[in-house]
Amino acid sequence: MSTPPAIWPGSDGQPISCREKVKVLAENHAEAVQVLRDALEDAVLMGVDEAAMRQILGEIVAGLPSPRRK
Template sequence: MAPPERWPGADGQPLSCREKLKVLAENHAEAAQVLRDAFEDAVLMGVDEAAMRRVLTDLVAALPSPRRPA
């Protein structure tokens, strides 16, 4: 899966800084690989595909915002 063509900033405008875009693309590739590996492992060990997709979706949804105090 390719990263998004545009990364929206907090103000709604797309980010344009090349270094930020590079880091975001690298992070996207790393996260995609880790998620693929976890998904594949789970399914090959007998976890229902739909259930694993829900687990991964819930995991992302539960990530705390780095902008909010802990």
């Protein structure tokens, strides 16, 4: 299983230190890992090329809009 980063860098370059924020980030990381793992497994079991599915999943992440841009 993928482990969350030891340090979550803030926009100012300093690590996020608030325990509650770090807890939420770790929970989000675990949820994202599980969803991505399930999507990859389902696709491969249905015959999708694994490398192609990994690329598709990466493109999804790369294409997410920034919540800072309005």
